[in-house]
Amino acid sequence: AHHVKLFYAGSFAFLKSPEHKLMTHFCLFPARTHVSCDIKGDVAVVRFNTPNSKVNTLSKQLSSEFTDIMNEIWANEAVKSAVLISSKPGSFIAGADLDMIEACKTSQEVSQLSQEGQKMLEKIEQSPKPIVAAISGSCLGGGLELAIACHYRIATKEKKTVLATPEVLLGLLPGAGGTQRLPKMVGLPAAFDVMLTGRNIRADRAKKMGLVDQLVDPLGPGVKSPEARTIEYLEEVAINFARGLANKTVSAKRSKGLMQKLTDYAMAVPFVRQQVYKTVENKVQKQTKGLYPAPLKIIETVKAGLDQGRDAGYLAESQNFGQLAVTKESKALLGLYRGQVYCKKNKFGTPQREVKTLAVLGAGLMGAGIAQVSVDKGLKTILKDTAQQGLDRGQQQVFKGLNSKVKKKSLTSFERDSILSNLTGQLDYKGFEKADMVIEAVFEDINIKHRVLKEVEAVIPAHCVFASNTSALPISQIAAVSKRPEKVIGMHYFSPVDRMQLLEIITTDKTSQDTAASAVAVGLKQGKVVIVVKVRERTQVCWGAAGGTGGVQSGEEEAEGRPPGPRQLPARRGQRGGMSLWRIILPGLALPTFCAGFTCSSILRSPYRLFPCSCTEEDIQMRLVTRFVNEAAMCLQEGILSSPVEGDIGAVFGLGFPPCLGGPFRYVDSYGAKQLVDKLRKYEAVYGSQFTPCQLLLDYANNPSKKFHQ
Helix, strand or coil: HHHHHHHHHHHHHHHCCCCCEEEEHCCCCCCCCEEEEECCCCCEEEEEECCCCCCCCCCHHHHHHHHHHHHHHHHHHCEEEEEEEEECCCCCCEECCHHHHCCCCHHHHHHHHHHHHHHHHHHHCCCCCCCEEEEEEEEHHHHHHHHHHHCEEECCCCCHHHCCCCCHHCCCCCCCCCHHHHHHHCCCHHHHHHHCCCEEHHHHHHHCCCCCCEEEEECCCCCCHHHHHHHHHHHHHHHHHHHHHCCCCCCCCCCCCCHHHHHHHHHHHHHHHHHHHHHHHHHHHHHHHCCHHHHHHHHHHHHHHEEEEEHHHHHHHHHHHHHHHHHHHHHHHHHHHHHHCCCCCCCCCCHHHHHHHEEEEEHHHHHHHHHHHHHCCCEEEECCCCCCCCHHHHHHHHHHHHEEEEECCCCCHHHHHHHHCCCEEEECCCCCHHEEEEECCCCCCHHHHHHHHHHHHHHCCCCCCEEECCCCCCHHHCCCCCHHHHHHHHHHHHHCCCCCCCCEEECCCCCHHHHHHHHHHHHCCCCCCEEEEECCCCCCCCCCCCCCCCCCCCCCCCCCCEEECHHHCCCCCCCCCCCHHHHHHHCCEECCCCCCCCCCCCCCCCCCCCCCCCCCHHHHHHHHCCCCCCCHHHHCCCCCCHHHHHHHHHHHHHHHCHHHHCCCCHHHHHCHHHHHHHHHHHHHHHHHHHHCCCHHHHHHHHHCCCCCCC
């Protein structure tokens, strides 16, 4: 009742104010939770703010509220223009709500969502009142489609502001008119590059290619936080420009350079367009081996719009969007995306003490890479080696890695030097008494690792975590000589460290929860996708690297009750690809090509060549995948993996398991556990016990309703 009285008192005072005429229409509507609107003179400022979320997403509720507000703006004669802006620092709109898409049962339902989005943005594009998009932070997917439907785009010139159409990475295509607007806005070649790669585009590059009209430097004094000040300043600039557009004192017309004009002229020629289509299609086929339908559908949709007209383009977009959303490839890629989100959270909670100073032992390829991704994220880092030559080489590697960003204009030389100021190179243990974590990346020799661990424990503080980057030695064996085994953990990075997303953290039975929390927190700060696995005294296979310098996390003893075989072979550092899991699973085969799917170029001297089993490419692929999946299920069964999600992420990002299959556990759900067990039994009869299905797979095969991913 108190709030109602305040509302009516405020309303009564407002009714007498000069602003009443301007705001009456808005005050008659109930409060909204996802979108709000303020009036600044004759400009409506529409703010996106999805509750209980760090980012804004185009959910049904946000879209509905936005549509209502825009209808009110168009109906109010006092409002001459509008600005669309986010109330969240770091996020304009991060894309469509994936739950909304996955809730659809049929392709027709998804197509209907696409058509609704097309109609909403068509009204924005045709608005009689100028609409300006004010972009700060991530402007992705449907967010970018909304922005390019506006009459003008202003973006902040800062790192967090990126634009992209990442739908292809989820097995989809832009479904709200993006496939039709982008080619007209930035030209056909650039539009294909944006949509077929899904890569992030920085604001300055977006300005050059015509995706953004104006850049704003986040400058100006203010008592609030820099992020809040950035949004305020961006809003001021956008309001002034929107008012100028309405008053016709400024123009939204873009001036194109000579090259852009020549490109547009060339693309207007049907023969030239056909050559572009053909070239792009050939490149896509070469890179994807035809295993990913989304890129080809993007080409088909763009082609329909340019060759047959707008209506045909919109129809093709909505239909193809619906068809793609129900494919197994899209479901697999969506699962991987959700898995990455899951693995970017610290399930062990907040560590008791934040890691502010990190020490890295060994300035080789891995050690220098770890140092680079650490200083790059603001961690004060000590890089120690035993030889000056090795230390110099490691420091030079860090410099080159950061300098490559300067060449790509993602860093300034000043920012590079500022980052490097956090790196200290040395040959002794000076400063280790202040270290919060030490990561060793020395040679894979247990005696060397034991010596290093003892030396480190003599100088580090009690709270300091000791982590090993080993890929071949069991962490429990390394921790055996520690005075504080609860502070010892494995942090297995993948090479090259600055490019590979995955970090595999290995805990022992003695590793404390706080130690695990610290390791995960550091990995997340370094920008890694983190999975956590357990090490056992028995032999097991965890996730390692195939095709890089890593191997597999493996013990040295034979598993109890299992015959010795390729599964027991330890990894060896220094070989091309280490002892890759593929050779462990199926020795004698050439390494498969990982970029698109399981393929095998040739068969070498296989120990199984005398067995009466076909060696067609399909059979070789199934032998690889079934054995791989069986090992993954065994890791989950034995508690080495804590969840199928982490198993899928580790397999795809660490071992090169085909993303189109979504990981070994999602593959089981798609292929069918019973069908997989039947294949394993077939190979077991020919090749022996290495293909014996594990109990967990048998349980799932006997219960068709059980799925690893519900």
